[in-house]
Amino acid sequence: MFEVRVPATSANLGPGFDSLGIALNIHGHFLFEKTSSPDKKHLTIKAYRKALEWLNATGPDLQVSTPKKIPVGVGLGSSAACIVAGVLAACHISRQDVPKRELLQMAAALEGHPDNVAPALYGGLVSSGWREEKVFSGNLPLSGKIAFAVLIPSFSLSTSTARNVLPKNVSFSDATYNLSQLGLSISALANGDPELIRHAFDDRLHQPYRFPLIEDIDQLIDIAKQSGALAVTLSGAGPSLFLIRQRGNKLEGLIPRLAECKHRWKLRLCLPDMKGAQLKEF
Structure with missing residues (x-):
């Protein structure tokens, strides 16, 4: 064995x-x-x-x-x-x-x-x-100043469904925008600068098309950031969300507010x- x-x-x-x-x-x-x-x-x-x-x-x-x-x-x-x-x-x-x-x-x-x-x-x-x-x-x-969390829902979403909503082509401006955000995000993860993290994880290639598949998404992003998350992204194709936080911040204010959402969500703190x-x- x-x-x-x-x-x-x-x-x-x-x-x-x-x-x-x-x-x-x-x-x-x-x-x-x-x-x-x-x-x-x-x-x-x-x-x-x-x-x-x-x-x-x-x-x-x-x-x-x-x-x-x-x-x-x-x-x-x-x-x-x-x-x-x-x-x-x-x-x-x-x-x-x-x-x-x-x-x-x-x-x-x-x-x-x-x-x-x-x-x-x-x-x-x-x-x-x-x-x-x-x-x-x-x-x-990866900076030692940051840690992570995932918000895991009570429902699942197949990768094929999440792939099928993506466009076959994207604009040149969206592609260049994502390249700039990618560079910033790599730098932010390396140095752990909270201000840079807050502005470095935006996306125009997949999340705008996948977010509508998650009913609570706008509310979740708002309450996660209000509770101390520096950035919120989809985890893979979703529906879980990936949160970046400062190490030591356990996002304690987020847990009671998850009850405001239509679906059940579980917060799990994690490290790399x-x-x-x-x-x-x-």
Whole structure:
């Protein structure tokens, strides 16, 4: 038996659409055991089998249980976590020491985009992108002055639904605006300047089209900022929200005000996970 622990991830962070992602200290725990009747439809087992093929290796049938889960369908990288767990399981079973950059290629190919799997593997704040059918990724600095939080709703939103509302083309002015915001956001996360953070996470490429899918969105953004959040973005495709706060500010005034919203929302304070996915054998 062995366990893979994978952090939840928040992608995009406003202007970093399909490129930025951060690992959070909310974890999914995947316990693997040999079995004679595997659940071949389980995403983790699919990833395990596919990774074995890529590694030109064979391995036993495995079953996976998840005593601690990342919330599903709310924009916290649950599918990426399943894929990363399966890929690491295949490397462990095959006894191959595979560089993380190759693990990333496998995981990103299965997920279809790297912005969640990259931070899930590497930990911390990560930028990623495709070039000539390969994924390139690098860690970015994070200030110790800031911390994070997520607002998790009682409902889910499929990534396909959130993708389908996006336009096929955007204006040149919106593209350049997002590039300027992206640069500012990376700087703000590195230096932790509260004033810069307040003005650095706006987006024109995806959030204006996805926000209407979340009924409480305007109210949530208002009360989060009134309660001390420096910035509020969608977490991935949503519907969870990613909040940036000053370290030590627990946003205590936000919790009672969540009752004003139509849907139930849960506030979870978090810090960055700087290690990424970890495997432990029992």
